[in-house]
Amino acid sequence: MEMQDSRIIAAPRETVFEGILKPEMLRACIPGAEDVTGSAEDGFEAVVVQKVGPVKARFKGAVTIEDVLPGTSLRLVGEGKGGAAGFARGAATVTLADHPEGTELTYAVDAKVGGKIAQLGSRIIDGFARKMADQFFERFKTELEGARPVAPSLED
Amino acid sequence: MTELANSGIGAPLPREGARRLAEGRGRYVDDITLPGLLHIAFVRAPFAHGRLLGIETDDALEVPGVVAVIDGRRLAEICAPFDTNPPGVPGHASAPQPPLVVDESCFQGEAVAAVVAESRAAAEDGAELVFLDWDELPAVCSIEDAQAEDAAPVHTRFSDNLSLRHRFGAEDVSEAFHGAAHVVEADFSFGRQTGVTLEPRGIVAHWDPRTEELEVWQSHQVPWQMREVYARQLGLSPQSVRVTAPDVGGAFGLKLHAYADELAAVAVSRLLGRPVKYIVDRLESFTADAHAREARASCRMAVDAEGHILGIDAVVDAGFGAYAMHPRGSFGEAMQAAQMIGAPYRVGAFRAEVRGWRQNKAPSGAYRGVGQPIACAITEEMIDLASRAADIDPAEMRRINYRRTLDEGTRATQAGLVVEELSLDACLDKLLEAMDYTALRSEQAALRAKGIYRGIGLASFVELTGVGAGLYGPLGLTVAANEACRLTLQPDGSLTCATSVTDQGQGTLSAIAQLIAGEFGIAPEGVRMVAGDTGRTPYGGGAWASRGMALGGEAAKRACARLRDGLLELAAGILQCEPEALRFEQGEIIGPKGASGLDLAELAALCHYRPYDSPTGQVPPMTVEESFVPAALPYIASNGVHAVHLEVDPELGTVDLLGYWVVDDCGTVVNPLLVDEQLRGGIVQGIGAALYEECLYSEDGQFTNGTLADYVVPMAGEMPDIFVEHVSTPTRATGLGARGVGEAGTVGGLGAVRTALGDALVPTGARVSQQPFTPGRVLAAIMAAEDAE
């Protein structure tokens, strides 16, 4: 499925862009992330647990950042292998633009789910992907705008 | 008929073994257990197309109860991949299919690794912890995508996706279309279906290293075929393999094939020297059972002003899936879908081209009717379109064109079909009377004026039943198509019939027992049937293509004749008369002077214990074996006509079935109790195809409705009562005269719903080409027609 949404973030464009590249930001923003290791250059490894309605799945995944146009856009590509449950993969193309109230972050997400999870119905899967993306960028906005600073380093 | 009824044929007797099933005493594969039994759960490919880079099994092996995790490379050492390219099908190409993926996987759900454990639950625990490392490859799923010039290959060993190309009939039929009074044309799309047997596939395999014998219990239609398959793939002597099919919870063609996962289970047992069980669960059954029916077609029909069919020109493109199902291939459906177009009718010129396309989807295979439902649906809708163009009543249009028999001097139709002894006129007469066709037509007209859209649909069909060696031999398939009967007179005077025919609930065994009982004038309880076990039955086919009674019944009849002739000769010697003067009645020999005092038990005791009492000193054999395959015909054609009455709700798009009638000719009806509900069951599957059932894949080859809640099969609430009537034209091909009936319901059901829907939609100007006719599709067609106005 594909979907698109945007958020206005009360922070300058450069700050927003740098924020995305920080590993601790991924840690804080990926919904259900239990464990994130790695770096923006080499990619991140994560264990993610997600629940939508009757489905609760645990994925071992990798997140890479591609097509970086500093300050302007990048692609976040996440891929999770769920053992017998199947796989989940999402790519978010993030574009930043100046906005009177800070920065407009637009994201276009293309999500794919496969294997047993896909078999159980697109109804749930669409909800799954939508929820993941919305939560990610909502948390991202909160983290960047919030008084609470991003934790400098979590133990791996 | 009186004589026949007395002899057991034609009596609506309850089925042998029925009480056992009604009391929950069936014995299905999952009910079988062995000491030391291990269980398998498979890790299956999550992608439609991928390259397997590695398998991580460490975590899985830590799970309590997990004994082994076995991958495709390990199995490849002891087990050959299926190679399904019958030499007799020119231009056919399919990739070899290993029991487990070795490096390239070609459909979502293909088995990759076997987790073997003390329980199924532990095996599944382990399977969750096997992580697969993949490169995803481009997937090609729809028939259109597979056809595209630049389509990625479904399997990297091929450069394109064309698996079969064939033409039936003439190269050029354009002549017939020039100057025809009417030419009609339509496109068709048939949704991919699967059989959904209520009992999923399952297997217990035991390679015993002590005896070096492989014993297999499998929910299957053709144990003899499977004996050959397992022996061949594992490099064993067929004589060291025994395959038993216990009670089978529905098969419908789905359990006619050899499956990679089941072969893997057998190979795992061979590897570990332990008995293993693998029961396909419902989620797996959707992605890993054979699929069927996916096809697109276009057809043109030319008729003259009086409605005579001048020509048919059709193209059928079939979706084969990733591999050809072993060993019979996936081409049968496509071939019959094309070849059977127009079969019930005299057709001036005929051309049907068929192409089969590989796709990154589950392999397609045999499912009840094999292509014939598609051919029937195309034909019948074309007839309706032509009848509207020519302004001829659809029933009359059919009658005008019915094929009574082959034209003089020809051996086959232009499509190469040998169809004889048809009774379509008689079937139609009976049908129209039963449904009160004229009254329904007037009611339809009256209701149309009120905006109520009812449709009346007819579908005539010719079905190829009892398919024999004439089909498989020339294709180069090592499939026995004869059916055999080994009949034994036991010392106590009871009879044992070991038959190669198998029974998945059709009641064939019961009908054969009834037939045998009739031959000796005894009660069917006096005949013990043995079937479904290569260790105990004579070599032969099994169950497919509506063959049980037509072929197995004939073999039994012939065995009875031989046994009886021997016994009568013996009795004649004792009674000092001619054997021709004797006959069996209630197990007793009746002679010119009435009851002789000799009965089966007495003769059996004499032969077994006191052969010296025989006047000649000789006794006839107590066991005779007969095998039958129709010599003259590759198959026995049966025929019939279906009718549907339905109402379409043009606002909701829903279809409500109001009535269903069928008149079928399956020749001699041995047991109407079995035959009628067999027809109804087939019809309900046809209705399922027409209205509900479809395997929905996403563009990237993910199966998206793979649960029984999402893949919709017919339930009791929506099904109509179905009126069944018969015309009986015994076939001359056998002494028994029975034709097959197992698929007749499915072959005509789809077409009849299609024509009824088309008829109902006439006032709206809409036509639904894509099946199943879901509310969404019906509504889309109606809305498109409204927009066009």
Place this chain on the structure above:
Amino acid sequence: MKSPDFSYVRATSLDEALAMLADSEDAVILAGGQSLVAALNLRLQAPELVIDINHIPGLDRIELAEGKLRIGPLVRHAQLMASAEAARALPLIAQALPHVAHPAIRNRGTTCGSLAYGDPAAEMPACAVALDATLVLASRDGTREVPARDFYDGLYETRRAPHEMLIEARFPAAPEGARAMFAELAVRRGDFASLGLAGQLHLDAGAIAAFDLVAFASEPAPHLLTGVAELALGQRPDARLAADLAQAVAEAVDPLESPLATPAMRRRQYRALAERCLRDAMELADA
């Protein structure tokens, strides 16, 4: 398709169940189990702890008092269906229940379980929203009441926190002369609906005095059609009104795009379904 391993506890009191729910990171309540056990078999869920409340006394009561019908958390669909008192008090529920799955499922499945689960295609949440029911949620820290109209956020998303349990659904009894409106489109009897309408209207002196209608199954959560109600209130029922309101329903719904039908098709189906169930409720003759 065998469930993963889990711990199982049979609670003997509500307090005990709520305490365990609070103490465990990952516990689920087992009432009817008709969705939960399927999810376990399918390995869609792998809870640490399953808390069985089936043996807690007193949770299976249906009580009518002070104009409210209270449904306890162990009241099965079949039990509610068999209750004459419930049928009188909640004609909408009586009309909707036969559409909930099949007899064997209704024998075990609970009405509160269905309400708490929040399947968008389920009938009971739609009825609860239409009838303005109150849902009582309990946790170790106490109870709170949430109007059903605020409870459903989206696809299976509700206001229930993980440590809370739905311990009662409280429905206002229908006033004398209230008429239920219910219709759904499902492929087969007992299937999850692809779209549906549930509601109730009430006439006073020949005019519509109360009107609540919910669209469900085609959207992530039950959708109370307040705009349609505004058009209906104060009007006298006739064929014209039924047609106008049906048109308003079709315009008010917001069906999700699905592979089976476009939103435009869904609106057309809604219009037809709405007109029919409005006419039924208004007791107008067939069109």
Place this chain on the structure above:
Amino acid sequence: MPDDLIRFTLNGRRIAVPSTRGHLGDLLRHELGETGTHIGCEHGVCGACNVVMDGRVTRSCLTLAVQVDGAEIETIEHAGNDRCGAALQDAFVARNAFQCGYCTPGMIMTARELLSENAAPGRAEIRDAISGNLCRCTGYQAIVEAISDAAEALRETADD
């Protein structure tokens, strides 16, 4: 279950069996050898696994094995012990209301509950009652007729 045993009554017999995580269907079939209850989908749609739990028809695949501690379970193996079950079995045999027999136990358990509540169900009521039981072989018509026949037979012998 302090000693980790599931104790319940199965077809009139007292049973104690080690606790297991699976569903009731598997417990009956694989731990207790009562294989008449069939597993068709394990997600509650097909009805092949229907048994009677504490007097009500229940999907055994949607019931945890541990849940039946203290319960009374009745399966197809015992259905013939009452008039209604026996009448249904007779009628199913006489009408040939099945082919492969895989759905039959669940179908009969479901029909028995219908007839215990409704002595004279119409065809539509019968179809509605069995609408949660999948039969893939028959056209359902013989099943409807068998249930109807059984109801009639029970009415005729009601006073015996």
